[in-house]
Amino acid sequence: MSASETVTIRLSPEIKSKLEALAQSTRRSKSWLAAEAIALYVEQQIWQIAMIEQAVTLADSGNAEWIDGARVEVWLDSWGTSNEKPAPISQ
Numbered sequence: 001m002s003a004s005e006t007v008t009i010r011l012s013p014e015i016k017s018k019l020e021a022l023a024q025s026t027r028r029s030k031s032w033l034a035a036e037a038i039a040l041y042v043e044q045q046i047w048q049i050a051m052i053e054q055a056v057t058l059a060d061s062g063n064a065e066w067i068d069g070a071r072v073e074v075w076l077d078s079w080g081t082s083n084e085k086p087a088p089i090s091q
Contacts, residue, residue: 009034065090 011019023030058064071088078085 004035 019030019033022028023033026033067088067090075085075088
């Protein structure tokens with residue numbers, strides 16, 4: 001078994017009740033569920049920050065392709081219509 005550390009958190013009564021119900025229905029401990037949720041959250045945030053940093057690096061590199069926001073809005077507004085427009089390209 002891997003080493004672990006104890007962390008204390010505060011939960012609203014509503015979330016605590018839901019966590020207890022989930023633990024009972026899944027036959028997992030509240031601690032296991034909380035650790036799993038935190039691990040997933042942390043990994044998601046690490047990924048998101050890495051993608052933002054990658055995008056900023058690209059934007060600052062001079063190799064980025066920029067498209068006017070108004071053209072993107074026109075394209076997005078056409079989605080789901082009978083006159084859907086092709087994605088705009090940089091010029």
